[in-house]
Amino acid sequence: MNVTTTVPLAVRTRGLRRTYGERTAVHGLDLAVPEGETFGFLGPNGAGKSTTIAMLCTLLRPTAGTAEVAGADVRRTPWEVRRRIGVVFQEPTVDRDLTAEENLRLHAELYGVPRRELRSRSRYLLGLLGLDRVGTPVGAFSGGMRRRLELARSLMHRPRVLFLDEPTVGLDPQSRAAIWEHLHGLREQQPVTLFxxxxxxxxxxxxxxxxxxxxxxxxxxxxxxxxxxxxGADVVHLRTADDRGVAATLRAEAGLDVGCGPDGVRVSVADGAALVPRLCAGLTTPVYSVTVTRPSLDDVFLHHTGRTIRDAGAAPASAEVSAVTS
Structure with missing residues (x-):
């Protein structure tokens, strides 16, 4: 990835690679992430996202290539990388028997946060993430509250890069929106790169x-x-009595760019609204619904892989997932 910028880089990788036996989980990855950016990896389970995060966080040793995080090399100075990053994993790792403040205090002790800063830092982060009035053990927290506590804990030692591996996995839409509201507030309050x-x-x-x-x-x-x-194209979505048959007909007779998946028939065309009347008039198969949308990121994924991200995610997870989480 070529990024032309004078801003210092928070993450840089060159040819980063990880294999498990004969299977390659990450193929020669080149990244350049400027400081202060919110940078995202988009992809289904098994795409190599968690393996990459694990290598950047020094939990996995790269098979080949180099990586620097916050100016420290993941191979040569992994302890420096760990001092400069915060991590929120997919699975909760907070102590359910402790209160939120006790969890932060334990983390601060492990990272050598000066005692004179511990109390004020803890109160600031708990207030920032809406947990300052909660004194009960974490076991009584909702999923969204635990996720916010994970964020607060990861920020106690003032990391320069915060890694978030599927930060809202398992949360309801309201809780996901709340987490992102807090993340945006965090970006406004202090300099940190979100990966x-x-x-x-x-x-x-x-x-x-x-x-x-x-x-x-x-x-x-x-x-x-x-x-x-x-x-540069609209996407026309059709649900019909025979999606696969309609897709085959449109490809053969109309020469259109057509895909078919669990969400129905997808036709990519420059002017979707103009195409709809002609499509429906020319089909003998019953059409149940038609919608026209501008390109989405799911369309981007489909364009480059031939699958929607939901189709890809439905496939069995690769070996790299179990290796990282074990």
């Missing part, structure tokens, strides 16, 4: 830049606006 993985399109839309990954490779990169603009 996140996600398979939620709405989360990828919130990033300054994204990389689309599939099967361990980068298939597209840029701002969300740039990636969608590259397609």
């Amino acid at each position: 996140l993985t996600t398979h939620h399109m709405e989360e990828a839309e919130r990033c300054d830049r994204i990389v689309v990954m599939d099967q361990g490779r980068v298939v597209a990169q840029g701002t969300p606006r740039q990636l969608k603009a590259e397609l």
Whole structure:
């Protein structure tokens, strides 16, 4: 990834690679993430996102290539990388028997936060994330509250880069929106680079830049606006009595760019609204619904991989997932 900027880089990788036996989970990854950016990895389970995060956080040793995080080399000075980063994993790691403040205090002790700063820092972060009035053990917290506590804990030692691996996994839409509201507030309050993985399109839309990954490779990169603009076409979605048959007919007789998946028939065309009357008039198969949308990030993924991100995510997870989480 080539980024022309005078801003210092928070993350840089060159040819980063990770294999498990004969299987390659990440293929020669090149990244350049400027400081202060909200940067996202978009892709289904098994795409190599978590493996990349694990290498950047020094939890996995790269098979080949180099990586620097916050100016420290993940191979030569992993202890420096750990001092300069915060991490929020997919699975909760807070102590359920402790209160929120006790969890922060324990983390601060482990990272050597000066005692004179501990109390004020803890109160500031708990207030920032809406947990300052909660004194009960974490076991009584909702999923969204635990996620916010994970964020607060990861920020106690003032990291320069915050890694968020699927930050809202398992949360309801309201809790996901609340987490992002807090993340935006965090960006306004202190300088930190956010590096996140996600398979939620709405989360990828919130990033300054994204990389689309599939099967361990980068298939597209840029701002969300740039990636969608590259397609330059509307998408017509049809649900019919025979989606596969309609898709085959449109390909053969109309020469259209047609896809078919669990969400129905998808036709990419420059002017979707103008095409709809002609499509419906020419079909003998009953049409149940028709919608026209501008390109989305799911369309970007489909364009570069031939699948929607939901189709890709439905496939069995690769070996890299179990290796990282074990």
